[in-house]
Amino acid sequence: MPVKSNIKEKLRDILLGCLQRVADNNNIHLDGIDFVEIDRPANFEHGDYATNLPLRITKLFGNNPMAIADQIISEWPDTDFLSEISVAAPGFINFKLEDKWVQAEIGHIIEDGTNFGDNHLDNLEKVMIEFVSVNPTGPVHVGHARGAVIGSSLANIMSAAGYAVTREYYINDAGxxxxxxxxxxxxxxxxxxxxxxxxxxxxxxxxxxxxxxxxxxxxxxxxxxxxxxxxxxxxxxxxxxxLNAISEDLFELQVEFDNWFSEKSLFGSDEYRDTIGELESKNYLKEMDNALWFVSTILEEEKDNVIVKSTGEPTYFASDIAYHRNKFKTREFDQVIDIWGADHQGHISRLKAAMRALDIDDSKLKILISQMVTLKKGEEVVRASKRTGDFITVKELVDEVGADACRYFFLARSASSQMEFDMELAKKTSNENPVFYIQYAHARIQNILALATENQIDWEQADLALLNNIHELNLIKALLRLPEVIHQVADSLEPHHMPHYALELASYAHAFYEHCRVISSDPNDEAITKSRLRLIQAAQVVFGKCLNLMGMNAPDRM
RNA sequence: GCCCCAGUAACUCAGUGGAUAGAGUGACUGCCUUCUAAGCAGUAGGUCGCAGGUUCGAAUCCUGCCUGGGGUACCA
Structure with missing residues (x-):
């Protein structure tokens, strides 16, 4: 089993233990201790990790932060992975990693291989991520591409974070x-x-x-x-x-689904009828103007909503309630994540109200809104409207810009921010894109590894303690952050942290490449060559994993 | 009107209670006889939309305002 090293988690566990002992010593009762944060200080002189915990508990402890910090570190047990624990004004505790421990972790990364970074949760949670779900009345266009990329990457990352993930496409084939x-x-x-x-x-x-x-x-x-x-x-x-066209276009963008769920099937089975029945029996329905209404005002909504039109047809909202009831009650997902476009934002609150009406904990329904994409071709803004047929499809975008660049750009922005996508710029500067910077780092590494193999160098046994310059240590420490980033993304549902991490990782890799010659013709360098090969083999593992989670290619040469 | 999102370097965007606010692009200076220069090293560039408030501390939280986008259907 992997789970070698989520450093933040390790520090948090120890810190909590120390905090408890300090509290006991002072006869202080700790209730909520969910505020323990481990950060990475902006300034490297402050160490590799830091916590502001002492600053946040001054009131509870009735003492000044520096004194609390001193008490906490006096309780610190012997650990092999830290070289220095220090208190800094106004009340931070800073941690420095032990070089020997950092160096040795290279072996664990290589050992774990493609499993490196995976988290394993105590209870396997069933999570559904529903995304894209474009009406099969036309091709997938650019606006949908953003949700598609976010959804697919989030699914990959949550899967690595230890959740049982189902990727689903809801087919609005009724109405x-x-x-x-x-x-x-x-x-x-x-x-x-x-x-x-x-x-x-x-x-x-x-x-x-x-x-x-x-x-x-x-x-x-x-x-x-x-x-x-x-x-x-x-x-x-x-x-x-x-649907075939949609599926093929999405496949080109590296987006795939585990399940395609038909809206019509809700009517074919009893799901729809039972849903209406349940709402009825719980007195959430009323008739007015020949239509059937969901009385959401009971649940503190601003207004009621039509469920069945006066024509007798169910509204989109009606089948959506049945669909989400199916997700929770029939298929028993522990967590449901919907990724919607900004134009569906007004739908969130009433759907959550409907969940409450059905006695479903609406906090288990998480709705991510992927904000509008303004597509530009140079100065010209391209409007997307399916009905007039004037739109840029995902296929056109992928053909022009490439799936990797496309994914990177959509992924690197937080979902809640509106963004601009200039196709001409993306094409024109494609060689200077961050995506190439990251892939280039991987390709360089692969190239060295290939050369080493060609030269029949055996680097299985290497003295990792030789990797003690700043570039080597920075790179290893960056590699070791992958488990934290995976955890962070799964926890916050914000996949944009992954590309930013990848970029930082690439920056350390390029600096290493520039300053640390790996394969040397000087026989005296044999030992360091082997150590560095070991290091870049670990780096290759992490780059590969990272790019894979983002749905991007990890090219061997460029 | 009401609700949601955004406003941070010239541009595109990170950072959402901590230490001197960051990255990429663009601009400028250096660096290729050794594993890929799609790279490295450095310089310049900021009233974090505006005004109050909360506290040891605010780009981050609260209130109001300004600007841009979206929503506010018996459309989906």
């Missing part, structure tokens, strides 16, 4: 947008055959509708004209065609 889509396809189909058919009001106009119509013609010939019996087959064919 009137689908009807509009079918009508639009039929209109193009008739047009193709020289027959007349009215394109419906607000119908879809993109060229891809014509493509579907042509495929429809290839499949069904002219048999659909005036044949209303064939509408179901036609609908299924059109939907499947779109």
């Amino acid at each position: 009137n947008q689908m009807q509009l889509f079918f009508e639009s396809v039929l209109a193009r189909y008739h047009e193709l055959l020289g027959s007349s058919y009215q394109l419906p009001e607000g119908g879809y106009q993109g060229d891809y509708i014509k493509d579907v119509a042509e495929l429809l013609h290839a499949e069904f010939g002219e048999s659909l004209i005036g044949n209303s019996d064939a509408i179901n087959e036609m609908a299924k064919f059109s939907t499947d065609t779109m």
